[in-house]
Amino acid sequence: MEEQKKTPPPARSMVLVDAIVFFVALMLIAAFVMPQGKEFLAGVFAAAVQEASVPSPTPTATVTAQPTATPSPTVAPTPTPEPGDFSAAFEQAQLADGMDYVYECDDYKIGIDEVCVGDAVLLVADVYIRDIHVLKTAFAHDSFDNDSSKYENIIELCQDNNAMFAVSGDYVAIRTDGVVIRNGDLLRNSYSSDMCVLYVDGTMAVYEKREKTAAELNDGSVWQTWIFGPALLDDNGKSMEIENNLSRLNPRCAIGYYSPGHYCFVIVDGRQQYYSIGMTLTELSAYMESLGCKSAYNLDGGQTAQMVLDDGLVNQPTNGGRRVGDIIYLERMDNDE
DSSP: OOOOOOOOOHHHHHHHHHHHHHHHHHHHHHHHHSHHHHHHHHHHHHHHHHHHHSOOOOOOOOOOOOOOOOOOOOOOOOOOOOTTBOHHHHHHOOOOTTOSEEEEOSSEEEEEEEEEETTEEEEEEEEEESBGGGEEEEEGGGOSSOGGGOOBOHHHHHHHTTEEEEEEOOOGGGOSOSOEEETTEEEEOOOOSEEEEEETTSOEEEEETTSSOHHHHTTTTEEEEEOSOOBSBOTTSOBOOOOSTTOSSBOEEEEEEEETTEEEEEEEEOSBTTTBOOBOHHHHHHHHHHHTOSEEEEEOOGGGOOEEETTEEOSOOGGGOOOBSEEEEEEOOGGGO
């Protein structure tokens, strides 16, 4: 037979419940009557209340550390060079190989070639300068517009001014006209037939009669002016047919402009039948274009046309040359001694 689980009779269950209730009641009475019981119940009650009042800790979210971005290197802005500072171009400048005379220092580079064009011998100086203030001018006996001391031997004038390189200038001392600015200073304010202007920013331009006034030029933007002439190239840097009373074959001196800080000086020897007969202005114009000059200007020629390097003449001036009124020069640096 299948065994069945017996259920306690109802009366017996009631007796068991009553016994339990009685026991609990007895314990409570004893707890309130006995001091130790009171302390026990108080501790149990306090523990229950404290457990109920303590909130469950909120789970802490795990924070994933983000990688720190590497800061980009700070690039210092390149300072804008001052007007007349050609340092960047100067550092890249290279003189042609095989030149007859070469001289370089921290402030300028000079390369001189002797070339033959037809029956003429030319001394062509390719010149780079670091700063416009390196290209200077000087007057005979350090005096402008002084009748008693207008002329000086070019070698002595170079030594007086510590010049490493020089060419004869425009002989302005024998004239009474022209806007004359030398080394930034206005020395004379008068109109002239034409004028070559070298600006502080290194550019060079040639102006016709009355095209520029001293008021326009004397604003700090001009470093040098020359007033011999004529212009050897047109506004587009092209050669020209030039006819005037100086256009026949002669010794010549000219300045040419390529770019700010880059110039050339050309001396043409002449009046020497078996050596060099000289050039006409038209021939010199064509030659300056062939060099690639953007602008070019004729300076005083004849016996005056001379070029000096390190206290010695580079060219062979006719009849040994003559005293000059001024020079365009590059000063010998301290480390040249």
